[in-house]
Amino acid sequence: MVEASKCFLAIFFMGMTLFYTSLGQDCSPNNYLAVHNEARAMVGVGPLRWNGKLAAHAQRYANKRIKDCALIHSGGIYGENLAEGPILSGAEAVRFWVTEKSDYDFVSNRCVSGGTDCLHYTQIVWRKTIFVGCASVQCENGSRFVICNYAPRGNIMGRRPY
Numbered sequence: 591m592v593e594a595s596k597c598f599l600a601i602f603f604m605g606m607t608l609f610y611t612s613l614g615q616d617c618s619p620n621n622y623l624a625v626h627n628e629a630r631a632m633v634g635v636g637p638l639r640w641n642g643k644l645a646a647h648a649q650r651y652a653n654k655r656i657k658d659c660a661l662i663h664s665g666g667i668y669g670e671n672l673a674e675g676p677i678l679s680g681a682e683a684v685r686f687w688v689t690e691k692s693d694y695d696f697v698s699n700r701c702v703s704g705g706t707d708c709l710h711y712t713q714i715v716w717r718k719t720i721f722v723g724c725a726s727v728q729c730e731n732g733s734r735f736v737i738c739n740y741a742p743r744g745n746i747m748g749r750r751p752y
Contacts, residue, residue, distance in 0.1 A: 618680075619645070622724045622738065625684035626714055629691070633752045635717050644668060644723025644739040652727040652737050659729035669719060669743030671710045673736045680724055683736035687711055699750050712751040716744025 619640040627637040651664040659674045673683035687710035693701050694708035701708035713719070724738040744751060 619724075621679070621681040622684060622722065625681050625688065626722060626738075629684075629688045629711070629714050633715050635715050635752050636720070638722045638740075639720060641721035641723045641741065644721055644741060645725055646723070648723050648737045648739045649725035649727075652725045652735055655735045655737075656727050656729055659731055659733045659735045664737075666739070667743070669713045669716070669740030669745065671713055671738045671740075674729075674733050676733055678726075678734040678736055680726055680736055683726075684714070684738070687714055694751075696750070699748075709745050713740055713744045715751050716740070717752045718742055719744050 623638060623640055630637060647664075647666065647668065651666070655662075661672045661674055663670055663672065671683075671687050673686055675682075678686075690701075690708045690711035693703050694711055695702050719740045719742055721741045722738055724736065726734055726736040729735050
């Protein structure tokens with residue numbers, strides 16, 4: 591009986607290690623960049639480059655959201671996209687923001703909905719933005735908080751993203 595329990599615990603901890611390792615790999619810079627740059631290529635905008643300073647800024651702010659996972663912007667000098675959800679990977683968060691493309695009307699340069707439901711997408715494809723840095727944390731409520739910071743920031747009133 592004791593031997594079976596030891597086996598179960600060993601298998602359990604191996605599984606948890608693989609689970610957390612895969613989450614960490616999914617949140618690597620390449621996974622964030624691949625989805626960002628795919629969306630940018632679709633509209634003829636050059637690729638973003640990873641920036642460690644932006645990633646560190648994002649991580650500091652993400653750490654502040656561990657307790658509540660609240661979608662409150664940091665108010666910093668960078669462009670910023672936020673997402674929160676159950677086991678939301680970095681790539682999944684970026685894909686979610688890209689789904690807002692359908693709400694962006696290039697002709698009027700506005701969100702079709704009349705609100706701000708396309709601004710995550712327009713930040714991703716903002717032509718003059720060249721750097722991105724992202725981070726994520728597992729919150730105490732079980733959700734994952736994902737943040738990407740952009741420089742130079744986009745979504746400048748009256749200007750088109752591309």
